[in-house]
Structure formats: C-alpha cells, structure tokens
Amino acid sequence: MPEPQKDHRIPQSTFITEKDFRFGDTASQHGKAMKVPSHILPIATIGILAHHATATLPLPTDEHGDYNGADLIEWINSHPQGYVHPSVRIGRERPGDPTSMLGLYVSSAPGTKSIEEDEIIARIPWSHLISPGEEYSRSKFFSCQEIRNLAKELKLGDNSRYAPYVRYLLAQPRGAMPGEWSNAGKKFFAKLLDYGDLPPYEETWLDVYETEWIKGCHGDPEDPMERMAFYLASSRDEDTLMIPIYDMANHSNDPDKLNTLSFKPDKVGKSFRFEASRTILPGEQIYNSYNRCNPCSEADFDNCETFSSQPTPDMFAHFGFVESLPQYWRFDSSEEGEEEDEIEMCLSRNSSGELEVLWFKNSMPDEVDFEYLSRHLKRLKGMNARKADLESKLVLGNDEDIDEKKMPRSEWESIWRYYDELVRAIEAAIKYAPPDDEEDEL
Numbered sequence: 001m002p003e004p005q006k007d008h009r010i011p012q013s014t015f016i017t018e019k020d021f022r023f024g025d026t027a028s029q030h031g032k033a034m035k036v037p038s039h040i041l042p043i044a045t046i047g048i049l050a051h052h053a054t055a056t057l058p059l060p061t062d063e064h065g066d067y068n069g070a071d072l073i074e075w076i077n078s079h080p081q082g083y084v085h086p087s088v089r090i091g092r093e094r095p096g097d098p099t100s101m102l103g104l105y106v107s108s109a110p111g112t113k114s115i116e117e118d119e120i121i122a123r124i125p126w127s128h129l130i131s132p133g134e135e136y137s138r139s140k141f142f143s144c145q146e147i148r149n150l151a152k153e154l155k156l157g158d159n160s161r162y163a164p165y166v167r168y169l170l171a172q173p174r175g176a177m178p179g180e181w182s183n184a185g186k187k188f189f190a191k192l193l194d195y196g197d198l199p200p201y202e203e204t205w206l207d208v209y210e211t212e213w214i215k216g217c218h219g220d221p222e223d224p225m226e227r228m229a230f231y232l233a234s235s236r237d238e239d240t241l242m243i244p245i246y247d248m249a250n251h252s253n254d255p256d257k258l259n260t261l262s263f264k265p266d267k268v269g270k271s272f273r274f275e276a277s278r279t280i281l282p283g284e285q286i287y288n289s290y291n292r293c294n295p296c297s298e299a300d301f302d303n304c305e306t307f308s309s310q311p312t313p314d315m316f317a318h319f320g321f322v323e324s325l326p327q328y329w330r331f332d333s334s335e336e337g338e339e340e341d342e343i344e345m346c347l348s349r350n351s352s353g354e355l356e357v358l359w360f361k362n363s364m365p366d367e368v369d370f371e372y373l374s375r376h377l378k379r380l381k382g383m384n385a386r387k388a389d390l391e392s393k394l395v396l397g398n399d400e401d402i403d404e405k406k407m408p409r410s411e412w413e414s415i416w417r418y419y420d421e422l423v424r425a426i427e428a429a430i431k432y433a434p435p436d437d438e439e440d441e442l
C-alpha cells in the first residue's frame with residue numbers, strides 16, 4: 001500500500017490524500033532455571049512492585065542496582081539459533097534512578113561497538129517465545145491461547161522453561177493501563193471523556209478484560225494470574241507473541257529516534273528477528289514503534305510488519321502512556337445512532353519547531369465538528385479549573401486507607417498527562433483549521 005503524502009512545508013492545514021489503509025487496530029501494537037548471576041538484589045529492593053506474583057529467584061542487577069537482564073541474555077544465547085548483540089545493554093534511561101524507564105540501549109562502556117544498519121540486535125528462537133503454539137499465524141493479531149499459555153508459565157514461576165523471562169514479567173508493576181485502574185480512576189476518566197464522546201473510546205479500555213478475556217476467551221474471573229497475563233500481553237506482546245529482549249524496547253515514532261525493524265516468524269518453529277534500521281551508536285536507546293503502520297509515522301509501508309496503526313489515544317488505552325509527537329488523532333463527532341463522522345489528523349512539529357497539523361482529505365473538520373471540538377474544549381477547561389478541588393476529593397492521600405471513591409495518585413497523574421495532550425490536540429485542530437474553500441471540497 002502507498003504511504004500517505006505529507007507536506008511539511010505547509011505550516012497550517014494540508015492534506016493526506018490516501019488514508020484507507022487501516023487494517024484494524026487490534027494489533028498491539030501484544031528453559032531451564034538459570035544460575036543467578038552474582039550481582040543480584042531482591043525484587044523489592046530495586047523498587048518493583050509485584051502483585052499476585054509467584055515467589056521467584058531475585059532479578060539480576062547492574063552496578064547501579066537496575067535490572068540488567070543478564071540471565072535473559074545468557075538463556076537466549078545458550079540456544080544455537082539464539083543471539084543477542086554483544087553491544088546491547090538492558091537498563092535504565094538514567095542508571096540508578098528508579099523513576100526513569102527501563103529499556104534497551106547500545107552500551108556506552110569503553111570499547112563498545114555501534115550496531116550497524118541491518119545488523120541483528122536479537123534473534124529469539126521459537127522455543128523462547130511464549131506463543132499460541134500450533135495456532136500461531138503471522139496474520140492473527142489476538143489469541144486466547146497465547147494468554148492461556150502465558151498464564152500457565154507465570155504460575156510455574158522458576159519452574160517454567162521460560163524462567164528468566166517469567167521472572168521479569170512477574171516483577172512488572174501492574175495498574176498502569178486505564179482498564180486496570182481503580183473504579184474511581186476509571187469513573188473519573190470516563191467523565192473527563194464525556195462518557196464515550198472523546199477518545200480513547202470506551203470499547204478500547206473500559207471493560208476490555210471482561211469483554212475480551214472473560215467473555216471472549218471464557219477466562220476465569222477468579223484467577224488473578226490470568227488477569228495479569230491478559231494485561232501483560234496487551235502491553236508487551238507483538239500480535240500473538242511474547243518476545244523476550246525485544247519487548248524491553250520502548251516506543252518512538254520520532255524519525256530521529258526510531259532505529260529498528262522487526263520480523264515475525266513466518267510459521268511455527270521459526271525465529272523472531274529484531275534488526276537495526278540504521279547505525280545505532282554507543283549510548284543510544286534502541287526504539288521500536290508500537291504503531292508503525294499509522295499514517296502519521298514516517299515508516300516505509302514495506303516495513304509495516306504488524307499492521308499496527310493505533311491512534312495516540314488507543315496507544316494510551318493499551319500501553320498506559322501518551323506517545324510524544326508525531327501523534328495520530330481520530331475523533332468521531334457523530335451523535336449516538338448517527339453515521340460515523342470522523343476527524344483525522346496528524347500532529348507534529350515542523351523544522352522550526354512549531355506545531356503543525358496535517359489533515360486527511362476525506363475527514364477534515366466541518367462546522368459540526370468544530371462545534372463538537374469547541375464544546376469539549378470548553379468543558380475540559382472547566383474541569384481543569386476545578387482540578388484542585390477534584391484532587392482533594394478523588395485522590396488517595398499517602399497515609400489514607402483504601403477508599404472506593406478515591407484513586408491512587410499515579411492514576412490521577414496519568415489522567416492529567418493525557419488531558420494535556422488531548423487539549424493540545426483539540427486546540428491545534430481548531431487553530432489550524434483548513435480554510436473554507438478546502439472544507440468545501442469535502
């Protein structure tokens with residue numbers, strides 16, 4: 001499929017002429033026990049919360065006390081088809097600072113070589129992927145069997161044949177995605193979005209676990225490990241595969257940052273490959289794109305391996321963070337029962353650093369859309385004016401006992417981070433509206 005045309009020279013509104021290449025936004029975009037390396041700390045000491053976790057051996061850490069994936073790398077390299085590039089470092093963005101993100105890097109240790117374009121960053125053999133087994137297909141984007149298999153391995157803990165991977169997964173903090181939030185957090189977020197009138201639309205986050213897992217896969221509502229497996233798959237898998245090492249890479253669609261390509265196994269039994277799309281220098285972070293195929297990313301469509309094209313709000317629903325620019329926004333201004341009326345735009349910065357909106361020719365805003373956007377902007381600003389009051393009523397204090405009407409501070413902060421980006425997108429849509437004569441073409 002051709003890539004949409006973008007013209008960065010035009011500072012205000014411009015067109016994207018081809019847009020109908022969405023394949024569906026379903027994609028996620030989702031050994032033996034090892035000797036523990038000498039440099040270890042118990043999970044709790046390195047500040048990772050593990051809910052419902054099976055007790056496992058501690059995670060290996062580096063000299064800063066950060067998880068370094070040493071056991072994972074050794075486990076993968078011990079397989080004849082397994083390979084992790086020797087320059088790869090797993091660690092924190094700011095070593096030793098637990099508030100900074102864990103991710104994949106090219107080490108900056110003296111003597112470390114760059115990873116060159118087309119070089120393999122990691123090759124993960126089929127035996128080291130948690131998969132739907134014989135049901136695997138390259139063109140399948142959701143699998144109940146994958147989640148079942150993942151839950152089974154999580155329960156096995158150190159006895160899993162994926163133990164080095166499972167240990168890391170069990171140590172992941174839970175509760176970052178809107179679907180996992182407290183009732184109070186979900187209720188307030190739903191209100192902020194005017195109960196389904198703004199994205200992310202409720203079907204992408206509100207009851208996904210109940211709809212997709214409990215109903216769709218006949219999951220057990222009493223099994224916390226199944227719930228954990230569901231959300232781990234949602235935020236980490238590549239379509240239907242859980243892929244160690246690869247899933248340590250953080251997301252970016254910034255063309256200056258995105259530096260990799262990935263290749264799924266053609267069929268059961270084959271390996272997964274993760275490659276450099278350009279030279280990655282020592283000290284640089286290794287980034288993946290979780291929605292590479294969205295029309296606002298600069299990715300070459302030939303490299304569109306997973307067809308994942310989620311808009312920025314859906315990314316928030318599935319992964320719990322708001323991607324930085326470029327962003328892809330889709331609003332539906334229609335009333336219930338009416339035919340869909342979509343506004344679609346890319347938000348980015350031009351070469352002078354100014355915000356820029358790129359419109360899609362067939363879904364530019366008309367008068368009805370402007371009324372919709374303006375009404376919500378006013379409503380959202382009204383909520384912001386009451387933020388301090390709302391905070392005192394809705395956020396749990398440090399020493400406060402659990403209260404059904406209140407949410408943890410992390411949820412509150414996440415909601416307002418999303419608020420800032422949503423308001424910026426709506427303001428930009430209004431400010432950079434297409435001129436009237438272009439509107440007439442609709």
Ligand SMILES: C[S@@+](CC[C@H](N)C(=O)[O-])C[C@H]1O[C@@H](n2cnc3c(N)ncnc32)[C@H](O)[C@@H]1O
Pocket residue numbers: 101102103176235236247248249250251252318319320321322323324
């Ligand atoms: C596949 S994991 C990536 C590795 C992850 N950072 C870890 O510690 O294992 C996806 C999760 O990483 C975080 N993440 C990835 N890219 C991010 C970004 N650009 N900004 C903020 N959080 C990000 C989000 O919490 C997301 O749900």
